[in-house]
Amino acid sequence: MTSAGSTPSARPRRFVICGENLLTLRIVEALRRQGSAAVDIVVVVADRAGRYVPQIEDAGVRVLEGGSSDDDRTFLAAGVRGATAVALVDREDVTNIHRALRVQEIDPDVRLVVRLFNTRLGRRIEQILPTATVLSVSETAAPSFVAQAIGRNTRQHIRVPERTFVVAGRREVRDEAVVCGLAANSQLGARGGPRLLPAGGPDAADYVLAVAESRARETDQLSRPRTERVRNAVERVVVRLRGTFTRRLARATLALGALFILGTVAFATAGGYHLGDAIYLAVLDSAGAAQPDTGASVAVRVIQGFVTVIGIAIIPLVTAVVVESAVSGRVLGTTPRRMPRRDHVVVVGLGNVGMRIVTTLRDRGVPVVAVERSEGAVGASTVARAGIPVILGDATRERVLREAGAEECRALVAVTSDDATNLQAALVGRSVQRSVRVVLRLRDDDLAGRVERSMDAISRSVSYVAAPVFAAALRDGQVVATIPIGRRILLMAEVAVGRASFMAGLPIPALSETGAVRVVGVYRGAGPDAVLETPPRPHRRLKVGDRLLVVATRGGLGTVLERCASRSVYDRAAVPSRRAEGMVSV
Template identity: 80%
Template sequence: MTTAGAAPSGRTRSGTRTERFVICGENLLTLRIVEALRRQRGDGTEIVVVVADRRGRYVDRIEAAPGVRVVEGGPAGDDDRTLLAAGVRGATAVALVDREDVTNIHRALRVQEIDPSVRLVVRLFNTRLGARIEGILPTATVLSVSETAAPSFVAQAIGRTTRQHVRLAGRTFVVAGRREVDDGTVLCGLAANSQTGAAGGPRLLPDEDTDPADYVLALAVSRAQVTDQLHRPRTERVRNLLDRVVVRVRGTLTRRLARATLALFLLFVAGTVAFATAGGYSLGDAIYLAVLDSAGAAQPDTSASVAVRVIQAFVTVVGIAIIPLVTAVVVESAVSARTVGGPVRRMPRRDHVVVVGLGNVGLRIVTTLRERGVPVVGVEREEDTAGAAAAARAGVPVVLGDATRERVLREAGAEEARALVAVTSDDATNLQAALTARSVQRAVRVVLRLRDDDLAARVERSMDAISRSVSYVAAPVFAAALRDGQVLATIPVGRRILLMAEVTVGRASLMTGLPVAVLTEAGQVRVVGVFRGAGPEAVLEMPPRPRRALKVGDRLVVVATRGGLGTVLERCSARSVVALPGHPEHA
């Protein structure tokens, strides 16, 4: 292990300037960022990781990666001598990824004092604070791990029937099935189910000429196109509206309330039929008498026939018994769940999502689901946690208790839920909660947060669940930000992730003068737009003309895999010399 005091590297034997990335913080995200940087053309790249203690959980795995130097910085790990030894002065970029926001801000200010021009990537949970921090740190990109990862969990929980929207330069992109959008709005295909990719899932970014995609990125050119009713026949829109009404009505009904209501309705029908047949009343009079008698408002009539009086007495007595039952069940359904703080909130009972664990990630998931209009219930072990209180303030019902217990999940409505998302900080708790949910409802969709990749793959195969690692989803975004790429959105496709990013053509890039089509690579990269010009005067050409030559300063909007984004960043970098397929003169 290399400790503080090792000299930073400068140039390779070929004369190309070595990229040096400094990462401060020792956790799983750090390891994933290192792996992502190594995948993105790792040769000639130096990675320095600053840790507080060399005995940390992930230090051995971090140091085992080729080209990685570990610097131990003592208990705080943020003194100026440690940062200088790590080579922050003159570094390509510095990532500050400790779990504590204050620690990352403190280090960012220290690095800025050492080298005001170095690019910073700062991990912060508080995004509102992040917007202000960017004002005092002009070279900083502030990213939230939970905000980056939450859309992936949400997309898997609600399925592909709910669209994902991405906004850029005043335009809205929609991720949807090809049949849901007009062909004229499609920018690129994202995945094809007709062929299988290397990872066993759908083929990503297929060649549209030979394998049209089933899942696409489209441009929403008007406000109407942003809604879920885009390009659908009127009959389908009406049907979908009725479906939503039915779902909302069903969501208010517990099983006991539904049974009591059904009993009252059957009593009304039986009374109507009896009055019309045995009593000889017209249909209108029979309905009138049945309604009054079911409500307990019968008027005694001794002159009526024996049959009519028997029917009237029976309907009245049974109605008086059922109505208080309906009232009691309604009150019970309104207060059955223990909620945190504020007024009692109505608990959804059907077609909702149960989110177990209201930490940073869980809180982002429940708020995102609520913003998308999806009913959601949170489950948290302790009442005094910040996440539980924040979810309650946002209007999300929170059930308190151990999610590994069947009673707690039933209280959260897992029997009729559309999905369960378990995102506590403990893999064992998440797995146990998922197994308990399956015992409550065998068909429930399960999305798990699992850190161990091997465990995640085996769980997916054995119990037909979907697993996600927060760091696995977020690391490519941080790595791209370190390499001059600004990630605009993550698009989950099965267990894999596509990245929508902005990449700038550097002054010494070999891309200058070449057509945009050179960067397109089936299965890896699609260029969907080019910003020409700078600042507010920049014009977004979308889609770009394939033969349009690239210029220095052009900002490319690309959709790519992790490896594909790394290739684009390398080719557009001002520091790289990379051979291009089909262009040997640039080798």
């Protein structure tokens, strides 16, 4: 097999990244990890004194200062004309759009990767930038946080044309549905960490990729006995009702019920009434509708007066508690849902990532409560308008987390922009509920590793999850999904076999590599007539134009992209554009 490093004698491929932030640094690291050393990376920053510039320079890339959206000289000096791809990753959507339009004017054929938070706007932008791939960092990272918050009992579904896959435990799927093993020793806190894409077949893994159940099988599920469907419906109603009852409401209701029972027993014994009459009198008197009867015995009049007075006192209390639980002064929004009180997820922080996590949980039918310090946060009003409860307060205070129901929630997800706040919220959450599942957003890898070991928590870095997707897009690969395994991730991507690719004519196993790459499918044909063959036949040889569906580590995906790339990519990088000659450097 031809080595990935045996490329034609040519100038290395050139990637230009505009923007200075942690995502930029992670993309540089991912590009280095995904490919050989023969890659020219140029980073354009607005200020060389930026926080991440020293680390970017330490990664061995060129850094140019400039990057104004209308500064063509900076872009030309960075080499956007004739570059393999250009990434626009500033935090501001408008800045990235402006730069993308300028780069397109300089070189209409260059591949663009544009970071945008507004995905609806992104779909419009792709119409006027035909070479652009628009990606959202928060949208890319949110499923990883959601998967960890829900836990492994809820499978991750990955939908591709013609097929749906699920990521689940090995024992949760049928043998014939397994496509490949994803990880062994993947339990949280396991010694040595998970072994990704292990050798030995699916039976050697405890976490697998499988084909989802067919529609016919789902139809069989719908034809289950009516009693089972009714029982499941009743269970869902009970869970919903249980989530709406606060402790104060439950206590007031129990007090009213106790008064009714006590009154019934007193009327039946001391008053000498039959059980039916005793219940009738107890209901009316508890509701304050007693009718005076001077001819009744002293015992009956005492009981009637006592039940009536206590009932008049309790009913307003029940009414007040019901109103308070329905419309709480701490819940932001005009039409909030009732606060879930158990088996829900508490999300701390409603920035871009937090808002995506909350809406994703809601779309999956998981009860969720958001906690945000500021009413003016990016997602606070948006989430509240969607009917999701938003608690306004400091999540590092125990009282606020108790208000959000942290005592009986299934998970606490802390995703503010500050590592210290996230860690403190997690510690307070553990003091409220010792066994709560904690998922943290932490930028510092060393801190994250120590927190995971000491707290038995799960940590994620947004840029760490998103960077491989951006890097793969720069290398002309389409990432379909990210699969979190502990703090590490696997990528499922579509990769095309290019013209004169090194892989053309070789069998599929030549591309697979233990611990790095698995080919799980091949699209035969083009356009709407393409058919996904999964698992692919091992002796079938690859042809130019085939699209591979692979699961790989970040480095493994880079190897696949290099081996499958058209050699014309190198040819283009080897021949500098005449229009670039004689331009002034900045």
